[in-house]
Amino acid sequence: MTQTKENVGDQLTKIRVGVIGLGFGGESALKSFRQLPDVEIVALAGLEEDRLAYLGKMYEVPHLYREYQDLLARDDLDAVSIGVPNHLHSPIAIAALQRGLHVLCEKPLARSAEEAEAIVQAAVEANRVLQVVFNHRERGDVQTLKRYINEGKLGRIYYARAYWMRRNGIPGAGSWFVSKAKSGGGPLIDLGVHVLDMVLYLLGEPEVVTVSASTYDELISSGRGVDKEATKSGVNHSQDVEDLATAFIRLANGTTLLLETSWATNSSYGDDYGVILYGSEGGAEIKVKNYSTRDTLRIYTDVAGAPSEIAVQNPKSEFHLAVIRQFVEHIRSGNWSLYTGDEGLRRARIIDACYASAQQGREVLFAPSSERE
Ligand SMILES: NC(=O)c1ccc[n+]([C@@H]2O[C@H](COP(=O)([O-])OP(=O)(O)OC[C@H]3O[C@@H](n4cnc5c(N)ncnc54)[C@H](O)[C@@H]3O)[C@@H](O)[C@H]2O)c1
Numbered sequence: 001m002t003q004t005k006e007n008v009g010d011q012l013t014k015i016r017v018g019v020i021g022l023g024f025g026g027e028s029a030l031k032s033f034r035q036l037p038d039v040e041i042v043a044l045a046g047l048e049e050d051r052l053a054y055l056g057k058m059y060e061v062p063h064l065y066r067e068y069q070d071l072l073a074r075d076d077l078d079a080v081s082i083g084v085p086n087h088l089h090s091p092i093a094i095a096a097l098q099r100g101l102h103v104l105c106e107k108p109l110a111r112s113a114e115e116a117e118a119i120v121q122a123a124v125e126a127n128r129v130l131q132v133v134f135n136h137r138e139r140g141d142v143q144t145l146k147r148y149i150n151e152g153k154l155g156r157i158y159y160a161r162a163y164w165m166r167r168n169g170i171p172g173a174g175s176w177f178v179s180k181a182k183s184g185g186g187p188l189i190d191l192g193v194h195v196l197d198m199v200l201y202l203l204g205e206p207e208v209v210t211v212s213a214s215t216y217d218e219l220i221s222s223g224r225g226v227d228k229e230a231t232k233s234g235v236n237h238s239q240d241v242e243d244l245a246t247a248f249i250r251l252a253n254g255t256t257l258l259l260e261t262s263w264a265t266n267s268s269y270g271d272d273y274g275v276i277l278y279g280s281e282g283g284a285e286i287k288v289k290n291y292s293t294r295d296t297l298r299i300y301t302d303v304a305g306a307p308s309e310i311a312v313q314n315p316k317s318e319f320h321l322a323v324i325r326q327f328v329e330h331i332r333s334g335n336w337s338l339y340t341g342d343e344g345l346r347r348a349r350i351i352d353a354c355y356a357s358a359q360q361g362r363e364v365l366f367a368p369s370s371e372r373e
Contacts, residue, residue: 014038015328018080018101020068020092022046022055023233025083025106025133030059032324033081039328045071047233068092077101079129079331081324085176085234086183090115093130097122102129102336104327108193108351109344111184116341116348123340131327132344134197138322140315141286141297142198142275148284148299149202155281162199163260164191164273170225170243170263172232178220179237186241188215188354191273192261193347198286199257199275200347207252212363213259213354215242225264247354252368259354293317 019029019041026046033039043063046052056064065071068088072080072095079102082092090110093103103123109132110116123130136142148154164187176182177190200206219225220243244262251257262269274287274296282301297312318325330339350366357364 014040015078015331016040016042016076018043018045018071018074018077019061019083020045020071020080021083021106022048022051023083026081027055027083028133028135028320029081029083029104029324030055030061032321034059035321036325036328042077043071043074069095072096072099072101079104079327082106086111086189087176087181090119093119094122097126097128097130100126100128102327102331104131104133104324105341105344106133107197107344107347108132108184108189109341109348111189113345113349113352116345120341120345124337127336129327129330129336129339130341130344131323131330131339132341133320133323134194134201134343135319135323136194136273137198137201138318138320139286139288139296140293140317141288141312142202144312144315145275145277145284145286145297146202149204149277153282153299153301154277154279154284157203157277157279158255159258159278160199160203160255161258161260161276162195162274164195165260165262165267165269166191166225166227166264166271167267167269168225168264169227169271170220170230171227172230172234173223173226174234174236174239175230175232176234176237177232178239178241179234180240182234182237183241185351185355186215186220186243186245187261187263188213188242188245188247189351190261191263192245192259192354193351195261195273195275196259196347196350197343199259199277200343202275202277203251203255203257205343205346206255207368208350208353208366209250209252210363210365211247211249211350211353211357213245213247213357215355215358216244217242219243219264219266227263242358245354245358247357249350 045065249257299310
């Protein structure tokens with residue numbers, strides 16, 4: 001379908017989407033698109049025959065394909081959602097954008113900043129929406145804390161910690177996740193990108209100045225720490241990614257950010273993530289254990305000179321649904337040039353800098369965005 005800003009109001013009353021990928025990423029998209037009015041899931045693609053048939057039936061998708069190329073060859077789609085191994089994000093996203101489709105891409109946008117830049121460039125050239133799925137920022141606790149920060153209640157936030165740590169959470173022995181060529185990296189690019197997104201969003205997107213990171217492979221190569229429940233696609237891939245990464249990141253506003261991520265540790269963690277912020281007027285802690293959405297946000301401040309703790313009551317979390325609702329709204333807005341995936345690119349650049357720092361064993365300078373134009 002040929003879309004221009006002028007005909008968007010008429011032609012995009014109903015948005016026709018194709019979903020690529022049958023794992024968690026793909027099914028989360030199916031579930032969310034299904035809940036939105038005037039959105040039709042026309043096609044679904046993925047390699048696992050049984051699961052393709054099962055999901056097709058469950059979500060009433062009329063056209064099923066094994067390969068993504070066959071789905072993209074349709075001429076009746078407005079948008080696609082990409083939930084496939086990371087090495088396929090850039091070829092699929094660029095091909096879709098060049099066919100005039102709006103693109104929703106699972107995190108991370110790509111394996112590297114270079115790939116992410118090419119996708120963003122394709123979105124700009126095609127004048128189509130590119131949105132990256134950062135679903136954890138759509139937690140109710142994050143949204144509540146964001147409003148609280150915007151009200152100035154924490155004062156100047158000068159120290160931040162963002163972490164995602166697991167005891168035994170390597171996603172599938174031999175799956176694409178553990179292959180650097182397919183994934184781009186281990187927990188840093190997989191889990192770290194989520195909490196990096198959460199914390200940068202909460203801090204109001206400050207510029208990064210320097211990055212000093214270390215990565216470790218102490219458990220993964222010996223086969224310890226695998227999540228035996230994880231059913232991720234791909235087999236027999238060599239395990240050549242880190243199992244733990246930590247980074248000390250200086251921000252242009254003087255704030256320090258400490259980032260910690262791991263798929264496997266000899267530790268008290270289960271599958272825990274969060275963000276901790278210390279400000280001149282108050283502090284905040286979001287601590288999520290095993291994906292809980294209850295009792296996760298605490299605010300620390302002084303009340304009439306007495307140190308006090310506020311437990312915020314479970315605000316509603318929407319995760320993928322909120323992201324996908326925004327994606328559809330952005331398409332309907334017609335202002336496509338405003339949504340070109342730049343947050344995904346910014347996170348990819350920081351992750352690249354972390355891997356470069358770890359490899360070189362020293363702090364690296366981060367080029368400000370004004371010098372990259
Ligand atoms: N936002 C989140 O919370 C979240 C959670 C999990 C995964 N993800 C992201 O989603 C993406 C997929 O992860 P997953 O856990 O669903 O992986 P997965 O291995 O469970 O599923 C990947 C899917 O891609 C399909 N695929 C591979 N090659 C294909 C091809 N040529 N044509 C069509 N389909 C093809 C596979 O058949 C499979 O169905 C990754 O980028 C991952 O980072 C995001």
